[in-house]
Each structure stands twice: as structure tokens, then as C-alpha cells.
Amino acid sequence: MKVSSLQPMLLLIILSSSCCLSANAGARDHHELQRFMVVPTSSLKHIPEDATCSGHKVKPSNSTAWVPMNRPHGPCSSTSSRASEDMGIDVDDMLLWDQLRTSYIRTQLSTDVGSVGAGIPIIARSTTVSNRDYTPSSTASVGTNSGTSKSIQKSDQTTTNEHQDAVSQTVVVDTSSDIPWVQCLPCPIPQCHLQKDPLYDPAKSSTFAPIPCGSPACKELGSSYGNGCSPTTDECKYIVNYGDGKATTGTYVTDTLTMSPTIVVKDFRFGCSHAVRGSFSNQNAGILALGGGRGSLLEQTADAYGNAFSYCIPKPSSAGFLSLGGPVEASFKFEYTPLIKNKHAPTFYIVHLEAIIVAGKQLGVPPTAFATGAVMDSGAVVTQLPPQVYAALRAAFRSAMAAYGPLAASVRNLDTCYDFTRFPEVKVPKVSLVFAGGATLDLEPASIILDGCLAFAATPGEESVGFIGNVQQQTYEVLYDVGGGKVGFRRGAC
The missing domain is CATH 2.40.70.10 (Acid Proteases)
Structure with missing residues (x-):
């Protein structure tokens, strides 16, 4: 704890109450860890300059196929x-x-x-x-x-x-x-x-x-x-x-x-x-x-x-x-959300978001704001949300990242970008996507920030279908159980 900038009287109070204040500080630090992630700035680059291939980290849930x-x-x-x-x-x-x-x-x-x-x-x-x-x-x-x-x-x-x-x-x-x-x-x-x-x-x-x-x-x-x-x-x-x-x-x-x-x-x-x-x-x-x-x-x-x-x-x-195929071992735990298929366009896999949590607080948007659904797509890059939902996410994210302002220039449709060159590390607010049925994607920093920008964008209109991009899907095993009518998520699979 830094005290050099405090007034002398306040410093005496801190010294005389060190046992209790340090406990409170620990509680605050724990609360911060629940809401934010501190990572090296270099880890937020798409491909770090010193990146090496670490190979497979976890066995696939279906290890036979x-x-x-x-x-x-x-x-x-x-x-x-x-x-x-x-x-x-x-x-x-x-x-x-x-x-x-x-x-x-x-x-x-x-x-x-x-x-x-x-x-x-x-x-x-x-x-x-x-x-x-x-x-x-x-x-x-x-x-x-x-x-x-x-x-x-x-x-x-x-x-x-x-x-x-x-x-x-x-x-x-x-x-x-x-x-x-x-x-x-x-x-x-x-x-x-x-x-x-x-x-x-x-x-x-x-x-x-x-x-x-x-x-x-x-x-x-x-x-x-x-x-x-x-x-x-x-x-x-x-x-x-x-x-x-x-x-x-x-x-x-x-x-x-x-x-x-x-x-x-x-x-x-x-x-x-x-x-x-x-x-x-x-x-x-x-x-x-x-x-x-x-x-x-x-x-x-x-x-x-x-x-x-x-x-x-x-x-x-x-x-x-x-x-x-699906998982062959019961030990692999997936969280599931219903799969919605459009009978006129059966190619696409659609799911429903129900909420988004930023820095421990759920966005204050009604469930109806997610009504159009979102396509689970291996090729879409960033997640696209209805404008009302995206505006709430952007406001919460910018507030949590106020220490890194002012904003840098937008990159295409990513309008919340930062210049992190002055910072050796960045405190990124945790972001979670909550789907119908309770399945939750707790995103890693590299799934939240893409080359300095918030890796989310708005759809063209409130009635436009959204997308769950592959930036947000990365490191999760995504199971398309079409026969069972559901999509599953298993964290930390690669």
C-alpha cells in the first residue's frame, strides 16, 4: 500500500489501524480480481512478436474422432x-x-x-x-x-x-x-x-x-x-x-x-x-x-x-x-443452450443471448433486446450485438477503461480502441456472455480486446440477427449437438 502522498494525520491513522485496514484492502483486492484481469500489454496483440507454438493443452472431449x-x-x-x-x-x-x-x-x-x-x-x-x-x-x-x-x-x-x-x-x-x-x-x-x-x-x-x-x-x-x-x-x-x-x-x-x-x-x-x-x-x-x-x-x-x-x-x-460426434467421457462438463434452426435456412446455427456481465455487473438491458438471436459462426470474427445491447456494453467497458483514455481512432466497425503503448500491463474488465439455459462464456482478455479495440460491434439494426464471433469462441470447445437440439460450451479446451 502506498502512503507517501497521504497527509501526516491520515498516515498516523493508517499506522494505528494497520490490522483492520489491511484486511479491508485484501477484501477490496479480492473483489477487484473478481471484476478485472491484469495482463501484459503484449498479450493483447493478435499475434505476439515472441509467440511460439505451445501445442495442445487439453484432450478433446471425443478423443476417438x-x-x-x-x-x-x-x-x-x-x-x-x-x-x-x-x-x-x-x-x-x-x-x-x-x-x-x-x-x-x-x-x-x-x-x-x-x-x-x-x-x-x-x-x-x-x-x-x-x-x-x-x-x-x-x-x-x-x-x-x-x-x-x-x-x-x-x-x-x-x-x-x-x-x-x-x-x-x-x-x-x-x-x-x-x-x-x-x-x-x-x-x-x-x-x-x-x-x-x-x-x-x-x-x-x-x-x-x-x-x-x-x-x-x-x-x-x-x-x-x-x-x-x-x-x-x-x-x-x-x-x-x-x-x-x-x-x-x-x-x-x-x-x-x-x-x-x-x-x-x-x-x-x-x-x-x-x-x-x-x-x-x-x-x-x-x-x-x-x-x-x-x-x-x-x-x-x-x-x-x-x-x-x-x-x-x-x-x-x-x-x-x-x-x-459428441463427448464420449462423462467427465467433460459442458454448459448447454438451446439450438434454434431456421427451417427455411437450415444451414445456420442460431442461439439466444440473455445477458452480458461487465466487471461483475449485468448490463441494464431488457431480455427483449436479444430477441433476434445470434448465429454461432466459425468464420465471423467479432461478436455483433443489437445496437441497444452494444451501446450498453460499450458504455460499461469505456467506464471501466477510463484510465486508458482518450480513445484512439476507430478501426472499421470497432469504435472503442485504445493506445496501450504507454502501459506495460492493462487491467481489463471481465466480460461474460450468458445464453438461454444459463450457459456462460467467461471471456479471456484476448477475447475481449482485439489489437487494442473492444472486439464487439453493433448490428445494422435492432431487428438484425447477431453473431457470436470466433474471437469470443476461442479456447472453448463448442459442441454443435444438432440431433439433441443444443449447443454446448466447455472452457479451457485448447
Whole structure:
């Protein structure tokens, strides 16, 4: 306790009452710890300069069917070169992409059209999925079952029909799209984009088969994803348009998907892409779609894995995972909230927030303010709240952070930013998201502040659906138990 600045009489009182005052100070300190977190300023950067990969911290809840997953930028990424241009993420560009993505998803929900997705991935390692700016990715393989547990592979064969090692494919994990795809030969540049992994070659796979026109699987694409038929080969064609201007088109096919030694999906339907529009950056091979609609990985594995999957989005310096199926051990404790599905747009997973707590105090907004719900999305970056709720959160956060004022310039739609360069450490108010049913996300500092800014934004209007971004989801295992009609959260899973 500092006393040098106190007046002499007050100093005498403190000395004579030291036993009682120190106890009260301890109580106050404990109360402060319940309301705030003191962290080094460097830890609030998206990727600290001295970051190293710490690997997996906790075993996945379903340890029998999972693959590693990591952020595309950072020391744990297989696609990151650690070069300055790779590690230096432009947050402004990332947030612009985020706005385009979430705006398009709102369009789909309001017009009852197909799905969206792609762009910022989460990288899983047995099914490699990588994200453009901030989301994680995984690796998988299509073809033979000889792939490693760290990538998605497709099986290739020599002309003598002798199996070679499967070809790993790094793909973006996307919970808001339904058609998985990877780039396939022939795939000339610039119709296709550059990727780190070898291109999937259908000619080298003994298990590859194009889906014929008129088949149930082709008809299932409907008007949203169907792109006619090949006039010479009677092969089904697909097309997927994404909200940020990207698109992919090619042949709809099947092959054996190997995500790990324990996750093998025969006759896996996916898009064999021969052309893309826009830049699918980070040199990923395609998209692993996990939406709730027809054709997604979830739909294709529902019988085998109980219509459920989970993931843990890690911080850049840690490794996460993607898991098929629900928890297999009762010791893993999840908190659950009801899952709401829009029957006209089944791709999307919607949940309801009920309250937000900042520095130990619940925001004074009525429950009706959360009525529009929020999309749980692997690709959305920051959480978006109805304007009334966001205004209350912003006011409470700014009040708690008054010592770090004045505010710095806004970054895109993040309007509560600070210059922390003068401070070796920062006292961050605790923030908790409380969902219907009582499930609570207690956020870590890096899930509250993104590169100096409050990592929340307002939706375009009070009636606009919100989003739970991957910044807030990170380090939690998020379980999409579609069969059980609920979403679960397990803290500290990666």
C-alpha cells in the first residue's frame, strides 16, 4: 500500500489501524480480481512478436474422432512462413471481410436462400482447413485411407493401380456453408488459386467417381448449388457463391475422405473445383463445409457420428481441434443452450443471448433486446450485438477503461480502441456472455480486446440477427449437438 502522498494525520491513522485496514484492502483486492484481469500489454496483440507454438493443452472431449486445428497465421500454422508479411495481419481488411460475410448471411436468413461461408477459416490438422484472416483450419485427405492423422487426404494411385500415400489438403472449416470442395486437376492459373498442398488429381484415385446427372445427390444441389450437367459426360456440375464475392465451380464427385485413422468417410460428396473467383488466400485447398444443410460434412456423417461435431478455436500460439460426434467421457462438463434452426435456412446455427456481465455487473438491458438471436459462426470474427445491447456494453467497458483514455481512432466497425503503448500491463474488465439455459462464456482478455479495440460491434439494426464471433469462441470447445437440439460450451479446451 502506498502512503507517501497521504497527509501526516491520515498516515498516523493508517499506522494505528494497520490490522483492520489491511484486511479491508485484501477484501477490496479480492473483489477487484473478481471484476478485472491484469495482463501484459503484449498479450493483447493478435499475434505476439515472441509467440511460439505451445501445442495442445487439453484432450478433446471425443478423443476417438478428432483432428488438429489451428489459426492460419501464427506459430502453430503449417501454412505460415513466419515471414513478417505473413504474420502481420491487416485487422482493417479482416474486419471488412467480416462485415461482408455477416451481411451476406443475414441476406440468406431473410430471403430463405441457400448458404454462405468461406473466407476466414479455422485450421484443423487431420482435415486441414485454413482461414483467410483469422479463422482456424484443418487438414484432411481424399482417396486412400493411408493419410496421416494430420491432414485431409485424397487417395492417389499409380497407373499400375498401386496405392500411393494420400495427398493432404488444407481446407477452411466453415459452419455457415454446406458444400465441401477442393481444387482439382485440371486447375489452371488464374482460374484456380495457388495452394500449398499438391492439387488433388482424380485420375490417380481408384475410389474417385463423378456424380451423374439425374442422380438424387445431383438433384439435392437444387437451384442454390446446381450448375447443370456436362453435355459430353453426363457429370453433375456445382457452383457455390460466397458473400464476399468469391465463388467456386466444377464437377460434383465422390471419393474416400480420410481425416484421421479413425475418421474415414467413404463415398464422400464434394466439389471438384476447376475454377474459383476471388482470392481464397493463405493457399488453402478449399472449404470443409459443416453447415446444417444437405451435402455438408455434418449431414453426410450424421448416422455414423450422431449428428454432432465440435471444435476448439485456439489462440494463434496454441493448437485446437475439430471433432466429429459428441463427448464420449462423462467427465467433460459442458454448459448447454438451446439450438434454434431456421427451417427455411437450415444451414445456420442460431442461439439466444440473455445477458452480458461487465466487471461483475449485468448490463441494464431488457431480455427483449436479444430477441433476434445470434448465429454461432466459425468464420465471423467479432461478436455483433443489437445496437441497444452494444451501446450498453460499450458504455460499461469505456467506464471501466477510463484510465486508458482518450480513445484512439476507430478501426472499421470497432469504435472503442485504445493506445496501450504507454502501459506495460492493462487491467481489463471481465466480460461474460450468458445464453438461454444459463450457459456462460467467461471471456479471456484476448477475447475481449482485439489489437487494442473492444472486439464487439453493433448490428445494422435492432431487428438484425447477431453473431457470436470466433474471437469470443476461442479456447472453448463448442459442441454443435444438432440431433439433441443444443449447443454446448466447455472452457479451457485448447
